[in-house]
Every structure is written in C-alpha cells, then in structure tokens.
Amino acid sequence: MQKYSTIFFDLFNTLISVGEVPSHVGRFTADILGFDHDEWNTACFSAEHEICRPTKHEQVLHTLAKNIDPDISPEQIKEAAEHRQRRFDYALLQVRSDVLEVLQQLKGSGIKLGLVSNASTAEVAAWSDSPLAKLFDKAFFSCECGFKKPDQTIYQHAITQMQSTIEDCLFVGDGGSDELSGAHQFGLTSVLTTQFSKPKRIEKVRQQQAAAISHEIAHICGVFELLE
Numbered sequence: 489m490q491k492y493s494t495i496f497f498d499l500f501n502t503l504i505s506v507g508e509v510p511s512h513v514g515r516f517t518a519d520i521l522g523f524d525h526d527e528w529n530t531a532c533f534s535a536e537h538e539i540c541r542p543t544k545h546e547q548v549l550h551t552l553a554k555n556i557d558p559d560i561s562p563e564q565i566k567e568a569a570e571h572r573q574r575r576f577d578y579a580l581l582q583v584r585s586d587v588l589e590v591l592q593q594l595k596g597s598g599i600k601l602g603l604v605s606n607a608s609t610a611e612v613a614a615w616s617d618s619p620l621a622k623l624f625d626k627a628f629f630s631c632e633c634g635f636k637k638p639d640q641t642i643y644q645h646a647i648t649q650m651q652s653t654i655e656d657c658l659f660v661g662d663g664g665s666d667e668l669s670g671a672h673q674f675g676l677t678s679v680l681t682t683q684f685s686k687p688k689r690i691e692k693v694r695q696q697q698a699a700a701i702s703h704e705i706a707h708i709c710g711v712f713e714l715l716e
Contacts, residue, residue: 490715492677494652495594496643498661499605499612503587503620503708504579505684513578514571521553521560521568531556533665538608539630545569545610569610577614590709591623599715602650603627604643606636606665626650638670660711663693672700679711680704 497503518528531537531552538548546569553560553568595601601624605612609631615621628635628646635642647657659671660679668678680701682690694701703714 490597490599492599492658492715493656494600494602494647494650495658495660495711496602496604496646496671496676497624497708498637498659498664498667499603499607499620501662501664501684502660502681503591504583506575506579508684509575509578514574517549517568517572520571521557521564523553523556527556528552539606540634540636542631543609545573545608548608548610573610573613576611580612580614580618580620583619587708588619588623590707590711591620594711595623600625600650600652602646602652603629604637604646604659604667606630606667637665637667638673640670640674643671643674643676658711658714660705660708662689663697666697668693668697669700672697672702677702679714681706681708681710683707 518525536555549565549569553565603624607629612629626649630636635645654675657676658679659676660681661667662685663680671678678700
C-alpha cells in the first residue's frame, strides 16, 4: 500500500519554468519595460498583482509597471504584455518530457493529482491545451478559486474538492509565495523540489521555510521514494 494517495503540485518553477523559455519566443518583461529584473520580480509577487479574481493581462501589467515608473508608455506595456503572454503560453504547452513521464507514472499507479497554483488569469490561459491538464484530477488556480498560497484556505479547498484527507497528501513545490510553510501549517507533508531553482534561491527557501520542509528532492521523480 502506498503511503500517500494524493499529491498536490505547485506549477511555476515546480513543473514548468517560464525563465527557461527561449528568447526567440518572447523577451523578458523587465527588459521591455526597462526595469531591473529583481525589481520587477518583487512587483510580480507583491499585493498589487491581483491573483484572486479574473483579470485582463495588459491592465495587470499597467498597474505593476506604473507603480515602478509612472511615466512608462502605453506602447511599452502593450509590447510587454504580448511577449509575456507568449512566454507563459509556451511554458505550459512545451512541458519537459521527464516531468510528464513522472506525472503519467503517478497517475497510472492510482495516485490522485492536484495542482495548486498562484496565478493571474493570463498566466494560465493556455492551461486547457497543456499536456499537464489531462494528467491532473483537478487544478486550483488562485484567480479562479479566490484563494492564494500561503493562506490555508486554498489547501483546505483543494483537499475538500479532491475528497482527500490531510494525512493522505503530499504537497510538492519550489517554495515560492511561502507555500511550503502554508502547507506545513495546515498539516500537510511538504516537499521542496529544486529542479528549476538556482542555488541562491534554493538556499533562501531552505533558510526561510526550514521548519516546513519535510523532504527535499532534486527532481519530482524523487516523490516515488516518498511513497514507499
């Protein structure tokens, strides 16, 4: 008998990486807007980025960009939105084969798979066409369900909808949005996966969420060992 019957995965930097999308698909948003990459990343994870209700992509970028530079031009915002959309769509449509193989094996073994992701509407616009979609029993996006990580409400909502219990579940993620701490505080077994993360980011997550990390794996295939 497997130790866990349900596995919840984060999406970005856990199963896909927008940062690894080829430059010919679309330029980095920060470069188009003329912002420092860290500054833009901070803005994207700020409270100003509306991810708990449906939104329009260009308006989202307008709000975030204007908070950094009130004089940013509408043309820059429009161009940035177009390139950013292409990058997110590509990441969802061109999923690495090794990731898909792990999920297929888990699903084939009878494990229920749930996705729990913080995302604004445009960021997951291509989800229904992604090869990931058919592998998950349910996907819970903050922009659709109205809850976001690390608020415990989103974990409760996901478990209830999946008809699972806390004891039967694993939560696997890269640690973004303090998600491992939120899952751990709710009572879930939390697993840090590092396959898409850079060393500096990994160390930051380890330090800030140390008490929440039950296991650490270098690739999501590491979950198989946790099921034994």
